[in-house]
Amino acid sequence: MVKWLEISVRTPVEGVERVSEILLEIGTGGVAIEDPAVILEYAARTQPEEWGVPEPAADGLPLVKGYLPLEEGLVRRVAELVESLDLLALSPAPEVSTREVMDEDWSNSWKAYYKPVQVGRRLVVKPSWEEYHARGWELVIEIDPGMAFGCGTHATTSLCLGLLEKYIRPGMTVYDIGTGSGILAVAAALLGAGQVTAVDIDPVACRTAGENIERNGVADRVGVVQGDLMNLLGAGADLIVANIIASVITGLAPQAAGALAPGGIFVASGIIRERAEEVVAAFTGAGLTVEEQLAEGPWVALAGKKQEL
């Protein structure tokens, strides 16, 4: 059983994105963002008695978590993290804590806060271990996020699900960049996409995505590719979705625009509010017209359209 170092950084909201980037830079592969405000909001919308909602932290600040395998170079990487956090000059300063966890602890810690949730008009995201009786019009996405990001309750994911519901048309060719648990790729297929490519840089995410794709019976339409988004976009995409972070989305916009067919849509999420303008500028610069800008808490998602022929 693999052992991991769980690194938790408590940060003011405006630091969430930079802290996430720093965790990715030191090699965590993915990050989980626990925002007390978001957890409580979801709990209120669903069935609070079932959630075992934690008391919000006394300071109410979000927690960003990443995981590194216990192996050589770990001490140096954590030292790098602490130095980079100092440079952010946030107030209050981010606080770092660490603990060793086993694979199992990590996967299981999600489960307490994870119940079926309805997103948009038709989609329901259901953890694989929960019962749910779907009503006739509902499309149920069954997910076990394991160690990958994307159980559907995070605002950055649910904003994407809402936009997929709006923009997916039958038969579309779709790319899901940074697929995590595979949740958006599965949603795209259930909404009628003809061919979906799910890409992630993290091998653990790719494995989890593959399992979730199988679990939802959409493996005939969804393929998983491990690699960096920059090299993997094909041409003639009808819709590209990427829930990563603002700086990555900004870099991806020109390539996404190049890969989209005329009239194609780029759905981008994971954008912290303070950086939304910068991403809008990158969309416009790449020739994408912003059709929609949605916000939930500190998070913004955009849908940009490439000009029709």
Ligand SMILES: C[S@@+](CC[C@H](N)C(=O)[O-])C[C@H]1O[C@@H](n2cnc3c(N)ncnc32)[C@H](O)[C@@H]1O
């Ligand atoms: C915030 S999660 C999104 C997961 C899921 N799509 C969702 O919406 O819930 C971002 C994912 O992007 C992946 N990622 C980060 N940088 C990447 C890159 N350069 N290329 C491909 N995937 C990347 C991470 O490994 C992580 O699984």
